[in-house]
Structure formats: structure tokens, C-alpha cells
Amino acid sequence: MANHDAETTHGRLSDRVCVITGAASGIGRATVERFLREGAHVVAADRDADRLATLEGVVPVVGDVSRDDDAKRMIATAVDRFGRLDVLVANAGVIPLLSITEAEASDFDEVMAVDGRGMFLTCKYAIEAMLVSGGGAIVCTSSISGVAGQARQAVYGPAKFVATGLTKHLAVEWAQHGIRVNAVAPGTIETERVAAARHEPGGPEYLAEVVRAHPMARFGEPSEVASAILFLASPDASFITGAILPVDGGYLAH
Structure with missing residues (x-):
């Protein structure tokens, strides 16, 4: 089957078959909604069965x-x-806010299991499937913490450097097979995780400091990240691979 990236369709993802992990909330949920509007067939995966069940128009996988x-x-x-x-959005992740003195080895292991190993596994099986059908596109969710250092990211940040590195290595390895691999690097986004942080010890102070580091002086919306993911997954990005696209209100421009 020919590389679907090269086809012209009515919707930007019309008839594309897409798997989105971490689909039940936040950036993943916004991406599901955007992909459906663009005509995609979506397999939505998450470990939260209850929230996943509230998504309409998808094939759910718990x-x-x-x-x-x-x-x-x-x-x-x-x-x-x-x-x-045709498309994998490797988005599943957990985001603890911990310094290295606050964190335990178990915290590091949990984040690396989901954000690191989980991304590796979903990319592995997606590439195996795309090799059969003639190509495709993978978009990984990295972070500004996967490009630059931040306070209280001693366990999350290293896992996102895994996402950034995996993206670049896979992009080089599989480009000749018609498989593009890119990543988004969101700044702080108004997700359920950020809402919860406002009620954690030290959370409001931490978030106030972080928002000041974004030149646009606000946090992003999940839909804004979903738009960037859509671009990288779509034929509009047909000559882009190995890119880490900041969606960060200017944070990394410092």
C-alpha cells in the first residue's frame, strides 16, 4: 500500500487510521476530538476506563x-x-512534580515505565504495522522538560529527554521506509494535572514561577497542542521528520 502521507484527501486526516495513547484526558483527549473532526478513524487508548468511556466516535482500548x-x-x-x-500519537504519560530530594526510586521507575518504556513499545509496534502498509507518521509528546532543564522535574524531565531522543533516532532509522517521526514539546498546558497542582503543597508558587517563564504570560490550551500534533501527523508535514516542535508560548526562545 502506498504511503498515505502522499495522498490528497478532503479532511486533513480523512480515512487515516490513528492510534492515540493517553486519550482520555488533557492533550490526548483534545487530539482525539481534533482528529475526528478531520475525518480520522481513531483508536483511543488509556488506562482510565471510566474517562475513556466518555469519548464518542472512537474504538476504545483500555x-x-x-x-x-x-x-x-x-x-x-x-x-x-x-x-x-497510518498515524500513532504516542502521548501517554504521568507528570509528577518532584525534586530529586523529594523523589524516591519508585517515582523514577514509574515515570520511566509509562513515559519512556511505554513510548518505546507503542512506537515499536506502530512501526512494525506501518512497514506492512507502506509508511505512516508518528508524533510523540515530549515537553519543554525534554529539551531544557526545569526545577522540580527530576523524574519527569529525564523521561521526556527519552521522548526527544527516541523521536530523533527513529526518524533517521525509518525515513527511507516512508515513516516520519516527530514530536511536540509543550510548555505548561491547562490540563487536569495543572489544575491538581494548584492544590498541592508548593504548587501555586511553582506554577506562578513557571507562567512567568512563558513570554506569552499564560499557559497553553490542550487544543493548541492538538493543532500542532495534527500538522505533524498530516500530509502538510510530508517533508518533516525528526523535528521537535515547541508549543510553549516562547518558553524555549530564552
Whole structure:
């Protein structure tokens, strides 16, 4: 089957078969909604079964990306249901706000399992499927913490450097097979996680400091990140691979 990136369609993702992980909330949910509006067939994966059940118009898969069998099943569901996989959005992640003195080894292990190993596994099985169908596009969710240092990111930041590195290495390795691999690097986004941080010890002070570091003087919206993910997943980005696209209100421009 020819590389679907090269096809012209009515919607930017018309008839594309897409898997989105971490789909039940935040950036993942906004991406699901945007992809559906653009005509995509969406397999939405998350370990939160209750929230996943509130999404309409998707094929839901409850699972944990850090588990090999679950990650494989997310991709297999798309192939079994629609015959191929065109797009993976590797978005699942957990975001603790911890300094290295506050964190335990178990915190580091949990974040690396989901944000690191989970991204590795979903990319692995997506690439295997895309090799059969003739190519595709992967968009990983990295972070400004995967490009530059931040306070209280001793466990989250290193995992996002994994996302950034994995993106670049896979982009080089699979470009000749018609598979593009890019990433978004969001700044602080108004997700449920940020809302929760406002009620954690030290959270309001931390967020006030972080918003001052964004030249646009506000946090982003999930829909703004979803728009960037859509661009990288779509044929509009057909000559872009290995890119880390900041969606950060200017944070990394300092």
C-alpha cells in the first residue's frame, strides 16, 4: 500500500487510521476530538476506563502502555479493525512534580515505565504495522522538560529527554521506509494535572514561577497542542521528520 502521507484527501486526516495513547484526558483527549473532526478513524487508548468511556466516535482500548501485551493490543486493534495503521500519537504519560530530594526510586521507575518504556513499545509496534502498509507518521509528546532543564522535574524531565531522543533516532532509522517521526514539546498546558497542582503543597508558587517563564504570560490550551500534533501527523508535514516542535508560548526562545 502506498504511503498515505502522499495522498490528497478532503479532511486533513480523512480515512487515516490513528492510534492515540493517553486519550482520555488533557492533550490526548483534545487530539482525539481534533482528529475526528478531520475525518480520522481513531483508536483511543488509556488506562482510565471510566474517562475513556466518555469519548464518542472512537474504538476504545483500555490498557497500560508500559505493559508489552497492552501496547501491542493497542496497535493490533487498529490493524484488525481497519486493516492498517497510518498515524500513532504516542502521548501517554504521568507528570509528577518532584525534586530529586523529594523523589524516591519508585517515582523514577514509574515515570520511566509509562513515559519512556511505554513510548518505546507503542512506537515499536506502530512501526512494525506501518512497514506492512507502506509508511505512516508518528508524533510523540515530549515537553519543554525534554529539551531544557526545569526545577522540580527530576523524574519527569529525564523521561521526556527519552521522548526527544527516541523521536530523533527513529526518524533517521525509518525515513527511507516512508515513516516520519516527530514530536511536540509543550510548555505548561491547562490540563487536569495543572489544575491538581494548584492544590498541592508548593504548587501555586511553582506554577506562578513557571507562567512567568512563558513570554506569552499564560499557559497553553490542550487544543493548541492538538493543532500542532495534527500538522505533524498530516500530509502538510510530508517533508518533516525528526523535528521537535515547541508549543510553549516562547518558553524555549530564552
